Amino acid sequence: DVKVTQSSRYLVKRTGEKVFLECVQDMDHENMFWYRQDPGLGLRLIYFSYDVKMKEKGDIPEGYSVSREKKERFSLILESASTNQTSMYLCASSTQGMGLNTEAFFGQGTRLTVV
């Protein structure tokens, strides 16, 4: 079974703190994603990585950065946490390949509250 593991289920951080969300996958997937889920807005893509050290901005990258130093690990960084970043954060991974259709596999999510 594919496993995507996020380091924390729940986090409470203070405004202005630097926050690290960690994600690890065990299926040797090339692609990794960070989404946030908010009521009425669905899942919005923050950042996408298609290889080690490679990244692309998603639809809402402002206030976030990412790091992918190893293939299995993708970190989301909130440079200076703000209350509007309170959300459910979801990491996902998928394999890659032209003509190959595959699903994304998700972690269990991290509920982040910024106070």
Add this chain to the structure above:
Amino acid sequence: DQQVKQNSPSLSVQEGRISILNCDYTNSMFDYFLWYKKYPAEGPTFLISISSIKDKNEDGRFTVFLNKSAKHLSLHIVPSQPGDSAVYFCAASGNFNKFYFGSGTKLNVKP
């Protein structure tokens, strides 16, 4: 602007009846479409998918229909069961392997 849209935030159906969830997309480059199911405080789990070369895919009680000309897909659940109560997300992807999600439809199946 959202490229994948689910216009019904919620749907309530009686156990045993059919549930129909709808999804529209705007990007004609999408060639693969997926449905995910999500329970509270858990990550989404993959349910069923369809490639753009097909117009129907079936897996047990779940059937996905794709109408490319209308840029519309739907998920049919027959018969609906109380355990199907969850939020359902429609997703689409294209050549660049990124997945775009809709806003979700909360399905409530009443016993």
